[in-house]
Amino acid sequence: MHSLSGSQPHLVLELLAYAVAARVYWRAVAGQPQPVGVDRWLLFGATVFGASLGSKLLHAAEHLPTLLERGSVVLWMGGKSVLGGFLGGTAAVEVAKRAIRWPNSTGDAWVPALTIGLAIGRLGCQLSGTWDQTYGTPTGTRWGWDY
Numbered sequence: 001m002h003s004l005s006g007s008q009p010h011l012v013l014e015l016l017a018y019a020v021a022a023r024v025y026w027r028a029v030a031g032q033p034q035p036v037g038v039d040r041w042l043l044f045g046a047t048v049f050g051a052s053l054g055s056k057l058l059h060a061a062e063h064l065p066t067l068l069e070r071g072s073v074v075l076w077m078g079g080k081s082v083l084g085g086f087l088g089g090t091a092a093v094e095v096a097k098r099a100i101r102w103p104n105s106t107g108d109a110w111v112p113a114l115t116i117g118l119a120i121g122r123l124g125c126q127l128s129g130t131w132d133q134t135y136g137t138p139t140g141t142r143w144g145w146d147y
Contacts, residue, residue, distance in 0.1 A: 013124030021117030028109035039100040046096035047089050054088015055080035082118060
């Protein structure tokens with residue numbers, strides 16, 4: 001069984017990824033029309049909720065046999081799927097935009113933010129090793145990471 005102490009590089013780099021990506025996003029949308037008041041918070045909340053739910057659901061679907069076999073709460077809580085987060089966040093944003101009747105694009109500004117956030121976050125996945133199943137797909141190539 002693994003303790004949470006081994007997840008610190010993952011946690012630190014994940015939080016750094018969120019902070020840097022948010023900064024890149026807010027710089028990209030400066031000067032563009034933005035929802036205000038409750039609509040802004042609804043859109044933000046939908047994004048966070050959809051991305052969180054999607055990332056956990058796809059992670060569980062991808063690793064269900066391992067999660068059930070090991071039964072560790074830390075393992076269940078630790079893993080996330082980037083693709084699941086993208087899908088869940090995108091779907092939730094589109095639903096929220098329709099609910100608040102927001103006609104403008106929200107996706108273009110996310111591209112650079114997601115790119116830099118993903119790069120930083122994946123470093124955390126790699127440095128955490130195999131315990132939370134976020135390290136990627138095994139490879140036999142010479143440049144692969146040997147844990």
